[in-house]
Amino acid sequence: MKTLYSLLLCIFTLSIGFCQDEQINFNDAIKMHLKKYNIKSDIAFENRNLNEGQILFDSLVSNHLVGTKFEDYTFKSISRKKVKLSSFKKPIFILTYASWCAPSKGEFPALNKLAQKYAKDVQFVLLFWDKKHDIKKIAKSFNHNIQVCYAHETYKNDATIVANMKHSLGFPTSYFLDENLKVVNIKRGGAQPALKSTYVKAYTMNYNVFREGLSSLLIEKNISKEQLTTN
Template sequence: MKILHITILSFIFIFSANCQENKNSFNYVIKTNIKKYNLESNQAFENNDSEKGQILFDSLVSNHLIGTDFEDYTIKSFDKKKIKLSSFNKPIFILTYASWCIPSKGEIPALNKLAQKYANDVQFVILFWDKKHTVKKIARKFNHNITVCYANESYKNDASIVANLKHTLGFPTSYFLDEKLKVINIKRGGAQPDNKSSYVKAYTMNYNNFREGLGSLLIEKNISKEQLSTN
């Protein structure tokens, strides 16, 4: 009887520990800090102070979000249906979009080129905040090295990812995760070539902007390889 009693207590302890929210999770940290960030960034927006708004975002990312554990979301792709992020088994670059948010000139070709170049090192994921039929046409513009996905408030299983990503940091937002889904970096927005920019200039601006973000993932991957080789 004593053995049974100890077993039950052990089960209750383990169950309770597992139920506690991971305080290093991205979801927990963003919920803890987003209210203060929104108040300050909204004030900066009202004052037309875009520079301060960017500083606030960078501060939120560098001081709180880098190093957190990203949720192992199950995402819906056009060709492979449901995929867990952890199943990629390599660093992931997630870029959130919406069909009504028109990419800048040269943006998609730049992404396609980078995805082709770094396909072996990084998994590229484009996540649209739309229903499947809405983004079907634009999805064809991305090459086969990019996993195009969708999520929407109207789909009950998308509530968590919509709440924790779309309704916090907005879009377009780039998330850079290592193979263990640790947040390496987060960037908002992208290159903004003006309407008068040539295609070559716009393409180059977008390419360099995304390549800069990917640099943190590639560096992290090389460090991991070096650590494995020395152990």
């Protein structure tokens, strides 16, 4: 009887372990929870309740998207033909943009500064929802530490990327992934300084917003290193 009990306990423990190890795909999580989020979010913004809208977004991310497995997408790069996310072998910061969506004052310089500072620890990727010829000029705004990519509805093989990233959470949106493409955090884009803000203030606001998001990746990276050294 004791042997049978031990066997059942072992099976139960293993089943729990398998359930904990099972990782939900990001795309599946979006399909399961986006509709309900959109209904509530639309009501909040119709009532001009921006704070409620942000709370709903943060809740969607923290409760349903963080910890999911991101698709190993292949992006078209402005400098190389194709870039596969898993090829970076380190945490990734993806920021989605569009060439016709003007950045706030100091936003691009803040990204360049952060990319220069954290290039060894994090891969910076800017993904524009544009055709290649639309971003050739704007791509020159970024230093070599930032991989500038693009995707468009009319391009072959971009349909899934557009559907699951552009048409789900909108843009600009920041995706923070660990080296295994697990979602660590998702945030809206940069800061929104007042139009009359000085360049220094706007730059500082954007720097701090992006730096806060990057901190989650850097913490995750340090934890992973600690686990490797202790095991």
